[in-house]
Amino acid sequence: MFVPKRVIFEKDALKYRRGIELYEYFQNKDVEIIKLNSNRVQGIPGVDLAEKYAEGKRTLVIGVRKTLKFQTCKPSAHYQLPLVTGCIGHCEYCYLNTQLGDKPYIRVYVNIEEILQQAEKYTQERKGDITIFEGAATSDPLPVEPYTRGLAQAIGFFANQPDGRFRFVTKYTNVEDFIEVEHNGHTTVRFSLNTDRVIKSYEHFTPPAGKRIEAARKVMEKEFPTGFLIAPVFLEGDWKREYESLLTMLRDNISHIPNKNISFEIISHRYTSKAKNRILEIFPQTSLPMEEEDRSFKYGQFGYGKYMYNKEQISEMKEFFEKVITTYFPESKILYII
Ligand code: SF4
Structure with missing residues (x-):
């Protein structure tokens, strides 16, 4: 089980039952607890990117998802379901290295009910058609499931949604944290191998x-x-x-x-130049095969080029x-x- 080195509570997280429960839980554990007076994450040490990365990956931020406008998630799903941002893994090629920049910490949301209510609204807008939500677009949510129970809650929720479906992908193995939940065939669990x-x-x-x-x-x-x-x-x-x-x-x-x-x-x-530069900063000794002369350069659907x-x-x-x-x-x- 993932045990963070420090847990940071954003101010508003303690307005929610789950935030208070987590605060009480970590009080008795051997972790540093930081209680913020605002919702701006601070207190993670590190002078350069590599150090910030190592410290950030061991930091759990307990927050509130304010923006309830979900990002689209084409082509595999209609919307991202924001339960968690970030991941405890240190995969050298990970897309989060570029996406999260110098904020590689794991941020979990305590207002899961509000997030799921919003998912229901999106599903209603497309009533009659199936609406698919991706739970791992900006994270691997499974390692923090023992703390959040967000996946279990989402699986149970989507089991009762006639037009809503849920999917997420993981490299982790603590599936006992959700497999007993009734899913009604509405959640697809994908394993990255x-x-x-x-x-x-x-x-x-x-x-x-x-x-x-x-x-x-x-x-x-x-x-x-x-x-x-x-x-x-x-x-x-x-x-x-x-x-x-x-x-x-x-x-x-x-x-x-x-x-x-x-x-x-x-x-x-495949990789972009931006990703390569970021990887070399965090993992200067990387042996990832990233020699441009061995690859073909192609423009992707989002307008930037990739080496394939x-x-x-x-x-x-x-x-x-x-x-x-x-x-x-x-x-x-x-x-x-x-
Ligand atoms: S497990 Fe997935 S999300 Fe986590 S660091 Fe590795 S590639 Fe990134």
Whole structure:
């Protein structure tokens, strides 16, 4: 279980029952507690970005989500469901490194009822059509679930929403914190998987592949729709053998489960210049493959350019994953391989 080094309470958080409960809970723990007189987060040490990053990742901020205007979340969902921002993991390639800048702390919201009421309003606006909410657009929410119970609450809420669906993705394994909740098939839990070589090299402070697969098995045994996100795929070294053995391990662990409702999303590694610069500041010794001359440059849908593997490599990757997934998981859906 994630134990923060310090917990910061924003002023308004203590106006909510959950904020008060968390305040009382951490009083008896060996953590630094900072009670703010405002809602402006301060008190996290660190002179440079690397230090701020290390300290921020061990800081839990308890706050109130003021903006109840949800961001859109295309193409995979209609809206982001803001339960948590930030993540305890230290993945070198993580999109949060650029997105959260020098605020890498984990901020959880205590006004979950208000957030879910807002989700209901959005669903009502599209009544008759399904509205999908993504719970991990700016976080991995599972490590802080023992404190927030936000996922469990959202799963229970969406179980009773005829037109609302919930999904989130995680690399973490404390699924016991939500799997007993009645889901009614309305929540899809996706697990982000990678080979143990990639995990050891780049996904610091995250569980090994075997543990993630074990967690996925537990979720599937409770009949949650389940997805597997294999990303980022690195087409380096003996990648085919390594990804095939990952998928074999998955097959062996879930083969006993009848009527599997599973999907796959496969994303090759890519990076922007901005991300590369940020990664080099936080992880100066990184061995992430980021040599521009080995990649093709492409403009993405948001107008900035990305360095991708070249066309032939992507075709080879598609062919490989299609073949292995359809052989090992003939009943699954491949949502995309990009
Ligand atoms: S687990 Fe996911 S959200 Fe967390 S640091 Fe790693 S890539 Fe980022």
